[in-house]
Amino acid sequence: MNPRVEVAVPGAAAVGEGPHWDAATATLSWVDIPAGAIHRAAGAAGEVRTTVLPTSVGAAVPKASGGMVAATGEGFADVGPDGRYAPRPRVLPPGQRMNDAKCDPAGRFWAGSTDLDFAPGQGALHVLTPDGAGHVVLTGLTLPNGMAWSPDGRTMYLVDTMAGELNAFDTDPVRPRLARRRLLAAFAGRGIPDGMALDAAGCLWIAMWGGFRLLRVSPDGDVLAEVPLPVEQPASCAFGGPGLDILYVTTAREGLDLPPGDIAGSVLAVRGLDVTGLPAARFAG
Structure with missing residues (x-):
C-alpha cells in the first residue's frame, strides 16, 4: 500500500459529509450539512452542480425512480432531477x-438522528423503506454516524461518534430490523470515528474526525492500517472512480481557525490503497 492524497474537488464546506459514488452515471455526490447543500460532480473532477435545500442535509443518495432522497433537518425529503425540494412528513422534533x-x-435508506446539542442518548437510527414507510430501528444513541454493510449483507456496522464506538448488528435482508448488537472497537487517541466505507475484502475505512487520518479496520474490530491526511477533520469517505479504487474523503472547516487557502472543506482523493470498494446502492423507491 502506497497511499497518495490529493485534492479532488476544492471547496470550503463547513461539514462535508455523505459522499456517494453513483456508478451508473460516474457521478460523485456529497453534502455540506449546515449549508443544506447537495453537490454533484461528474467523474468527481467535473463541473460541480449544487442544490441548496431550505434545511440542513446529512446525506443524499440517488433514487431508482430518478432524483435523490435526502436526510434533512426534519426527517426525509425528495429532491427532483430539477432540484425541486419535496419534504416527506416530519419525523423529528x-x-x-x-x-x-x-x-x-x-435499497432502504438508513439515517441517524441527533440532538443539535449532541445530548447523550437522544439520537436514533431510522430507516425509510422503498414503499415510503419510515421506521425507528434503534434508540439511545448520541451521534449515529458512519454506516456500512458486510459484502453478504448480513451484518450492519454503525459508528456512534460521541461514544467513540464502532458497533455491529445482525441485519435482516427482508425486514428493517437489527439484532445481536456488539461492540467491535472503541477508539482513543486517534480522533473520533465519523463516516466510513467498506472495501471489497469486508474491511472498514473510517474517517477519524480531529485525528488527521483514516483507519482501516477488520470485521473483528482490529486496526489494520492508517493513512495520514493533510486535514484535521475528515468527516466521511466513499470508494469511487471507474475501478472503485479511489477513496474520496469529505472534510470540514467548522470550528477551525485556518489560514487563507487551507484545503479543509475540500473533497480529497486517496489513491494507491491496493483495495477496491463495492458499488453503492441507490434508494429503491
Whole structure:
C-alpha cells in the first residue's frame, strides 16, 4: 500500500459529509450539512452542480425512480432531477436533525438522528423503506454516524461518534430490523470515528474526525492500517472512480481557525490503497 492524497474537488464546506459514488452515471455526490447543500460532480473532477435545500442535509443518495432522497433537518425529503425540494412528513422534533445516511443492499435508506446539542442518548437510527414507510430501528444513541454493510449483507456496522464506538448488528435482508448488537472497537487517541466505507475484502475505512487520518479496520474490530491526511477533520469517505479504487474523503472547516487557502472543506482523493470498494446502492423507491 502506497497511499497518495490529493485534492479532488476544492471547496470550503463547513461539514462535508455523505459522499456517494453513483456508478451508473460516474457521478460523485456529497453534502455540506449546515449549508443544506447537495453537490454533484461528474467523474468527481467535473463541473460541480449544487442544490441548496431550505434545511440542513446529512446525506443524499440517488433514487431508482430518478432524483435523490435526502436526510434533512426534519426527517426525509425528495429532491427532483430539477432540484425541486419535496419534504416527506416530519419525523423529528424541533432541536434534532438527521446526520449521516446511506442505503443498504436492499435499497432502504438508513439515517441517524441527533440532538443539535449532541445530548447523550437522544439520537436514533431510522430507516425509510422503498414503499415510503419510515421506521425507528434503534434508540439511545448520541451521534449515529458512519454506516456500512458486510459484502453478504448480513451484518450492519454503525459508528456512534460521541461514544467513540464502532458497533455491529445482525441485519435482516427482508425486514428493517437489527439484532445481536456488539461492540467491535472503541477508539482513543486517534480522533473520533465519523463516516466510513467498506472495501471489497469486508474491511472498514473510517474517517477519524480531529485525528488527521483514516483507519482501516477488520470485521473483528482490529486496526489494520492508517493513512495520514493533510486535514484535521475528515468527516466521511466513499470508494469511487471507474475501478472503485479511489477513496474520496469529505472534510470540514467548522470550528477551525485556518489560514487563507487551507484545503479543509475540500473533497480529497486517496489513491494507491491496493483495495477496491463495492458499488453503492441507490434508494429503491
